[in-house]
Amino acid sequence: MKTWLMNQWENYRTGFWFIPSLMTMGALFLGFLMPEVDRYLDSSIPVWMQSSPETARATLTTIAGAMITAAGVVFSVTIVALSITSSQFGPRLLRNFLSDSITQIALGACLASSLYSLILLSAFSKTEDKIFLPFVSIYLALFLALVTLYILIYSLHRVASATQADNVVAEVADDLEDAISRIFPEKIGEKSKDLAHCENLAAELFSDRQPKVASVNADKEGYLQAINHEGIVDLAQEFDLVIKLRARPGDFLMQGLPIAEVYPGTELDEDVQARLNKTFIVGNRRTPQQDMECAVSELVEVAVRALSPGINDPFTAIRCVDRLGAMLRRLADREMPIPYRSDEEGALRVIARGYTFPNVLNCAFDQIRQHGRGNVAVSMRLLESLEAIADCVESDSQKAAVLRQAKMVYRGCVEAIPEENDRDDLAERYWFVLKQLGEIPENHEPFNQDWKALSDKAGS
Template identity: 45%
Template sequence: MKVQLFKYWDALRTSFWFIPAIMVFGAVVLSAVAIQADHLAKGEGWLASGWVFTGGPDGANAVLSIIAGSMTTIAGVVFSMTLVVLSLASSQLGPRLLRSFMRDPPTQVVLGTFVATFLYCVLVVLTIRRGDEDAFVPHLSVTLGVLLAVISLGVLIYFIHHVAISIQANQVVARVGHELIDVLERLFPETIGQGPAGESASAPDAAFLRRFDREAEPVCSSGDGYLQFIDADALMALAVRDDVVVRLECHPGHYVVAGGPLLRVWPTGKRGDKLAREVNAAFALGNQRTSGQDIEFALYELVEIAVRALSPGINDPFTAIACVDRLGSALCRLATREMPSPYRHDSEGTLRVIAPSPSFPTMLDAAFDQIRQHGRTNVAVSIRLMETLVLITAFAHRPADRAAILQHAEMIRRGAWLSFAEQEDREALEKPYRAVKQALASPAP
């Protein structure tokens, strides 16, 4: 159940209707409150201030009708501008970045402002009454409608500025880089299922792991799609309830096929239809990857921008270098984090869940492999990759991480010597390469 809530919340965040719907509801409430205030004051007290609308029914109807008509026109313009931005982002930077643009709160608030102002004016117009005895003009409500129109004008000016800024490549890269850092901060270090603080999540003996491989039974998926979320608490509760050990066979970001194993259960004989339904309920599948629990997806968004920038049709190495800088910033943080143990214990210290998690070398491969392969003929990109490795080395302290950094430095250097035609370009790459070697030869921080 919890993973479904996560899935629906992620879908709401990337929709254009959720925040506008909330603002429309707020407009309905505001119109009701303003009209009630007009009824209570009978209009007399407000007219003395000099700032309140003082016209009659026809004037109030005309003012609100003009505002409502203007809001529909402006809302159409804003929707058109938004679609143009989405089209440019999809073609130039990659279709997977559309979620980032659709999740942009300022755009959602701007759309909601115009729709809410339109609805507010329509609701107030409906309360205007003409006649000698029962005439009613909501002076305060009309004045508030004029104020909302002025605010909407300011919002339109802000939106034009926001669109002009948001489609700049460096701004897009910076926004995606900040999202990557947010995902990293949320996912590392991982603490699910480790019981009380200070309890060691030690690995079981090798004999148990071999027995698990031989005897564990799979629990299969009931559907197809990309794994978006896993309810780790639910899996831990199931394992404790049935007194079993489970091992995940996939992690967020993997594509799951119906009938393929989601996890394996040991001891045998405890698998059943009820367990299969409960396990499937703890896994949320979707049509695309998301960054909720998938840090590789957040990395690949920056990698996609860099690879597209290095394509012959675009040929923009400066955007690729900006992506490398953001990736380096995330990897420096990741190198300082303790990787979560795959062995998760319950509150009594009993092993219940085996959940392999991404490692730093895996993340380094995901971040640099494709950029290195597509940018091997570009001197500036290759040099920046090597300089970023120098920077990451200062934060890496695990031997496996430092070995992965050296491996990437060697691959970049070999690619450069095969691709660079000028000796001076090769020598320019040798300087940061020697810096990597020297940093790795020093004791780990």
């Protein structure tokens, strides 16, 4: 239930209708409440707050018209900003812009102030030659209009700031940091304490020779946005099952293809399959709630677009590489969550499909490396980032992933860059990466040919 609510909140906050709707409903409530407050305070309202009916009507009419006009300005500016963001940084970055609450609050404040003023116009009444005017309500309308103007000014400032490349990259990087904090490590049920036992049991239960394993197929099509892990553990415990997930958030599910394997398959009926499918939240797009690679891919998309011939902005690509390198350094220091999850009694229940450091590294650098292979500045920054990452990695698999990526960066540059001095500079940076990883340079090209001279140059 918690996972579903978080996913719904993600959908609500990335739309322009939710906050404005709440604010207009609040204005509707105030519009009917405040005249009653005025009737209660009618005899105690000071003379300086009172005015003529014509002045009161003109004030409210002006506020209502001005706020509707301001709402049109907010809408127009927002559409222009969305167009710029989509064309320059990619349509997937619209999610970050749409989730900015300031723009939603500005639009909602304009609509709410206008609606409140219109409702007050209908509160004017005449009894026994006396016209009732809600003076307190009118002054509240003036105050709301003033606050709305300040919100509008700040909103325009935010829009102007949000469309700058450095700020776009920083905001996506913040989303990525939040995703890392949520997912690494991520608690799914209770962590199995006996890792070796779980590995052996999983290999035994889900081997190719195991006849009792049955597959659960997806009943819908789309991107897997989140998984209700607690619900899966409860389902497995209820029917005494062990469930091996074949999909993780970010994967595209195709109807009819397996998303999980269940042991024993004899307990797998239509009800269990339907309940298991309900724990998979599927949508039309990827979200960073449980999908860390979604935020990584957004940064990669900004970098790749910046390297395209139509934009040709290597500086933005370098900013993205810097952020990705910093993220990977933090990730290298974190404990990767083990895939085995047990119930409260310690029995193995779920085998999740998680992330690995090599996969995230490849997701972050592969496309930038491929599109920037002819750009010396971007390739140099890639090697510098890999050198910084190499300083944090400890396991052999992490070191092998960094070494593989550094080799591909260097080989691609040698093939694409004709200038010899540029190639020497890249080789020097590559030499530093190898030394940081604890490798012997003469065991790798090009240092196995004339590595000593280059080594002396790098050390000088």
